Amino acid sequence: MTDEPxxxxxxxxxxxxxxxxxxxxxEQLGLSREEVAARAGASPDYVRYVEEQTxxxxxxxxLRLAGALDTTVDELAGSTTELPAGFGAAGRHPEVLVLSxxxxxxxxxxxxxxxxxxxxxxxxxxxxVNYTVAGELIAYRTHADSGPAxxxxxxxxxxxxxxxxxxxxxxxxxxxxxxxxxxxxxxxQRLDEHAHTTPWVGEGRxxxxxxxxxxxxxRRIRVTGTGE
Numbered sequence: 001m002t003d004e005p006x007x008x009x010x011x012x013x014x015x016x017x018x019x020x021x022x023x024x025x026x027e028q029l030g031l032s033r034e035e036v037a038a039r040a041g042a043s044p045d046y047v048r049y050v051e052e053q054t055x056x057x058x059x060x061x062x063l064r065l066a067g068a069l070d071t072t073v074d075e076l077a078g079s080t081t082e083l084p085a086g087f088g089a090a091g092r093h094p095e096v097l098v099l100s101x102x103x104x105x106x107x108x109x110x111x112x113x114x115x116x117x118x119x120x121x122x123x124x125x126x127x128x129v130n131y132t133v134a135g136e137l138i139a140y141r142t143h144a145d146s147g148p149a150x151x152x153x154x155x156x157x158x159x160x161x162x163x164x165x166x167x168x169x170x171x172x173x174x175x176x177x178x179x180x181x182x183x184x185x186x187x188x189q190r191l192d193e194h195a196h197t198t199p200w201v202g203e204g205r206x207x208x209x210x211x212x213x214x215x216x217x218x219r220r221i222r223v224t225g226t227g228e
Contacts, residue, residue: 019051021076025069026051028091028167028223039068091168091223099218104173107160107218108133111196114160114175116140116211118150125150131158134194138175139182139210141199151179151209158211173218175211182208 026036033051037044041064049055050065057065059073066073073079099107114131117124127148129140138158142148156179161172182188191208199205 016054017078018076019053019055021078022047022065022069023051024167025071025076029069030092031069036065036068040064091221093224094169095222095224097220097222099171099173099220101216104216104218105133107162107171107173108138108175110194112160113200114138114140114158116148116151117157117159118147118154120147120150129158130197130199131160132191132195134191137191137210137212139191139208141195141205141208143205144207146205149181149207149209151211152181154179156211167223169221169223171218171220173216175213176215177211177213179209179211182210 026033031039033044033047037047040047040061042061047065050057050061062073062076066076069076111130111132113128115126115128117126119125125147127146129142129148131138131140140148155176158175159172160175161170163170182191187210188208191210
């Protein structure tokens with residue numbers, strides 16, 4: 001007898017978050033399905049079933065699979081998604097690559113979440129903001145008397161990054177330049193039109209703060225053998 005259900009033959013990519021995490025972790029370690037199956041005491045067909053279909057394996061198999069992939073059941077199940085990034089182990093043979101300004105701008109893309117560093121009463125502070133890219137400017141909306149608004153009139157830094165926890169790799173882009181309050185009606189209207197979302201923290205944040213970058217730098221951590 002076995003705790004493995006008969007795998008379905010239908011093709012496809014990962015059918016669940018569990019399958020996606022297991023696949024990415026296996027690829028990060030450079031293991032084949034056969035090798036993982038041998039480590040977990042299962043058949044390669046069942047490992048494929050877990051990776052590609054919406055499987056619900058029992059805790060016994062999950063424990064064996066986590067051991068085979070040098071991780072934990074919590075990581076495979078996504079129970080650590082509310083925790084800070086970085087709980088995963090370092091990838092094998094990581095490379096640190098310097099990003100060109102063009103590559104940095106490509107990663108900034110049109111919008112996202114970044115962290116702006118300002119000084120409040122001689123004390124450094126960092127605030128997450130929803131930013132928008134509009135031509136040469138990178139701008140965000142906030143309350144006129146809020147912490148992020150203190151960037152206006154100063155040289156500031158905005159950091160944007162992406163962490164791929166499953167693959168132990170990612171990138172970080174740093175934008176440095178003077179910030180100013182957007183007071184012109186047409187400039188504010190243009191930024192409103194470029195904005196892809198209102199601030200996540202809620203309405204009432206109508207003051208645009210724009211950064212004109214004088215320096216954009218970035219680095220990327222790539223794990224050899226992932227194809228990324």
